[in-house]
Amino acid sequence: MxxxxxxxxxxxxxxxxxxxxxxxxxxxxxxxxxxxxxxxxxxxxxxxxxxxxxxxxxSAHTHDPDSSEVKAEKARQQINADALRSRATPGQLVFDEMARQELDVRVKMTTACSLKRNINYKRRQKQPPVPQTLEDLIFEGEWRETYDQKPFLLCDMHEATDRVTIFATNDGLKNLCAADSWFMDGTFKSCL
CATH class of the missing domain: 2.20.25.240 (N-terminal domain of TfIIb)
Known part of the structure; x- marks a missing residue:
């Protein structure tokens, strides 16, 4: 079993x-x-x-066993596991797993859209709850890094009711240093 x-x-x-x-x-x-x-x-x-x-x-079945269906179920399970471990796009995860499977297994795996929707659902379950106040907004673990696990949260200053949060990569800062002009934008009021 x-x-x-x-x-x-x-x-x-x-x-x-x-x-x-x-x-x-x-x-x-x-x-x-x-x-x-x-x-x-x-x-x-x-x-x-x-x-x-x-x-x-x-007891006896009314149909024959289907090894393709079993392989398709295992492939779907692999996609779901990869979705939580990897930061690849849903389309890439589905493409990679389908490319490893034989045609008869791919046919049994449902549609790519359904598989991608399931990946997004699994990932949403892993996300932290939507913050209701500035104090609830906490950046921990993977939320402080880029997809390739490089630092991304450079500054997170709290003072009374004000907060300044700066996100950037080292490469992005190097590009800023080399630029002749900077154009900035910001969120000066939020609904939190």
């Missing part, structure tokens, strides 16, 4: 080329139903122990 995460964060079980989702459990067993219950009217059930180490019983 092997497990992968579903898009909603639950577990999907892979057994003999079939995908199962958890239906229910009791004090001694977990009951899994075929993930194609609706698509193929498949009523197959798998019963495992609570540790999912032993398959107690499996």
């Amino acid at each position: 092997e497990f992968i995460k579903s898009n909603k964060g639950g577990r999907k079980l892979i057994h003999n080329g079939y995908l199962y989702i958890k239906r229910s459990s009791n004090k001694s067993s977990i009951y899994w139903q075929c993930s194609h219950k609706v698509k193929f009217a498949c009523k197959a059930l798998l019963t495992s122990d609570l540790d999912c180490a032993v398959v107690k019983s499996v």
Whole structure:
């Protein structure tokens, strides 16, 4: 038995080329139903122990196992994991993973738009809450760096109700030093 995460964060079980989702459990067993219950009217059930180490019983499916679908589910899971580790664009993450897959697997992976939308959703879940006051606006960890982990927050000064925050890279500062003219803009009033 092997497990992968579903898009909603639950577990999907892979057994003999079939995908199962958890239906229910009791004090001694977990009951899994075929993930194609609706698509193929498949009523197959798998019963495992609570540790999912032993398959107690499996009923017959109304369809054949689909290794391409299992590979597609694993590829989607890989894209979701990469989305949280990498700062690559959603399009790049999807392209990279699809390029590693065979054609029959790519066909089963849903649309690129859907995969990109899911990446954006996963990333939004990781973002800090929207600040309601200046005191709530805190820059920590990755929010102080560029994508390639170079310092980006140069200054964050607080005085009473005023705040000055300056973002720049060393390369950007070098460009400013070499420039003949500077043009500036700023946010002088915010709704925080």
